Amino acid sequence: SQKIEQNSEALNIQEGKTATLTCNYTNYSPAYLQWYRQDPGRGPVFLLLIRENEKEKRKERLKVTFDTTLKQSLFHITASQPADSATYLCAPSGGGRRALTFGSGTRLQVQP
């Protein structure tokens, strides 16, 4: 069955450092992979999408990579800020199915 793995342990980093979050998937061949941010008591908010034929995508301080051979996506936040503290969810998607299947998320805590 399809499986999505994200680090279940919280990631604690110092302000100004780069945060790197990992998303691994198995039994999937997603056409694209999405990353969402979720704050406590709120619904997820879309951040970035990367397609299977793209190696890397950037948006401001965010960078996402997608390695279809390793079946892995890395999500980077450079120059991290306390306001970046949240849970980040990945969702490999595609194959004609619009509904999302999410990983369990990784909680990021940026210390000032």
Place this chain on the structure above:
Amino acid sequence: EAGVAQSPRYKIIEKRQSVAFWCNPISGHATLYWYQQILGQGPKLLIQFQNNGVVDDSQLPKDRFSAERLKGVDSTLKIQPAKLEDSAVYLCASSLDRQGITFYEQYFGPGTRLTVT
């Protein structure tokens, strides 16, 4: 632009009682989703509507959960009777979606936190 609206925000019920959640998607969004998010997990799809037709309800526990989307706009999700394991946040999302376009981002509402005692 107004976001996805959900109500109530919180609900506490006893097991075997019934409960209903309401969702108003972003105006013009054809596709509406209901997700269940158990604490510490990612959201899990329960049902997907395209306009007022069901596209995917394969993970909806149909013996106790039901959902409808009348007139292709608002939607309600009902649980009857509720079980302890139904305690979760129920998220509604919508997306624009047009034929031939492979991706539209999903916009989520704030969710309804359900506690079953």
